[in-house]
Amino acid sequence: MQSMRVAIQGYEGCFHHIAAEGFFGEGIRIVPCATFRGVVRALEERSADTALMAIENSIAGSILPNYGLLQDRRLRVVGEVYLQIRQNLLVLPDVELEDIREVWSHPMALLQCADYLDDKGWRLVETEDTALSARHVAEQGARNAAAIAGELPARLFGLKVIAPEINTIRNNHTRFMVLRRSEDCKEDENRDTINKASMFFQVGHHKGSLVSVLNTMERYNINMTKLQSYPVPSDPFHYLFHLDMEFQDVWEYREAVMHMSAVSDGLTVYGEYTKGRHI
Numbered sequence: 001m002q003s004m005r006v007a008i009q010g011y012e013g014c015f016h017h018i019a020a021e022g023f024f025g026e027g028i029r030i031v032p033c034a035t036f037r038g039v040v041r042a043l044e045e046r047s048a049d050t051a052l053m054a055i056e057n058s059i060a061g062s063i064l065p066n067y068g069l070l071q072d073r074r075l076r077v078v079g080e081v082y083l084q085i086r087q088n089l090l091v092l093p094d095v096e097l098e099d100i101r102e103v104w105s106h107p108m109a110l111l112q113c114a115d116y117l118d119d120k121g122w123r124l125v126e127t128e129d130t131a132l133s134a135r136h137v138a139e140q141g142a143r144n145a146a147a148i149a150g151e152l153p154a155r156l157f158g159l160k161v162i163a164p165e166i167n168t169i170r171n172n173h174t175r176f177m178v179l180r181r182s183e184d185c186k187e188d189e190n191r192d193t194i195n196k197a198s199m200f201f202q203v204g205h206h207k208g209s210l211v212s213v214l215n216t217m218e219r220y221n222i223n224m225t226k227l228q229s230y231p232v233p234s235d236p237f238h239y240l241f242h243l244d245m246e247f248q249d250v251w252e253y254r255e256a257v258m259h260m261s262a263v264s265d266g267l268t269v270y271g272e273y274t275k276g277r278h279i
């Protein structure tokens with residue numbers, strides 16, 4: 001049997017790679033992509049069967065453009081996974097702190113380490129990926145550069161951890177969504193195990209419009225875990241709201257969605273799935 005092809009943003013050893021193996025197990029084939037848009041394209045063009053996409057981090061916050069990607073494309077969220085992220089400063093084995101002039105990493109990783117980097121005066125260089133930054137330091141023999149990445153890339157590319165766990169808060173977690181093409185998902189798939197859903201809707205600019213949607217959740221015993229507004233590019237200062245919610249009773253949840261649809265505009269559910277594990 002062919003192994004499942006999983007599109008990720010990033011390359012060998014990056015956090016997406018670790019999260020993908022944590023979710024699917026080790027027998028998968030990784031389809032590396034330079035950008036999140038590339039991940040979606042790989043799914044749409046069928047060069048991947050499924051995809052993993054970071055959506056929010058506990059220190060750096062939401063990856064807003066990815067909410068836009070979910071909304072624009074015909075994708076389904078079929079699962080989620082949470083990964084603890086430990087960021088380290090990696091250098092060539094004989095490099096010391098005073099040799100560093102530049103730090104290379106993924107923008108989310110740089111944000112997660114903002115406090116540590118604050119007073120160092122190093123030039124911060126955004127790259128596609130934490131692991132790729134480490135690989136470039138090693139391959140280019142870059143004596144004046146450090147990479148911010150996990151421990152796995154340090155081992156893979158023979159780098160030294162000169163400063164471990166430099167993320168601003170130790171408790172650093174990233175949430176990843178597992179995506180599939182809508183047309184490959186069956187209606188009511190996993191009905192017995194679903195306890196979480198993601199959706200978006202719009203409300204008019206009038207008094208109490210958002211509150212009516214939110215009140216529904218209390219009425220139907222729904223626990224809202226995330227509310228994220230996202231601008232509607234074609235309609236300045238109007239917003240879409242993305243909602244993640246947990247529930248115990250699927251029928252109660254279905255009633256709630258019906259009610260919320262009635263008091264909002266264009267409510268679209270883009271995934272019902274099982275609440276994710278922390279790995």
Ligand SMILES: O=C(O)C(=O)C[C@]1(C(=O)O)C=C[C@@H](O)C=C1
Pocket residue numbers: 009010013014015016017054057085106108109128129130131174
């Ligand atoms: O650069 C990586 O290693 C990634 O997998 C990307 C990414 C992200 O998109 O947020 C994943 C987890 C961490 O939060 C930092 C970076």
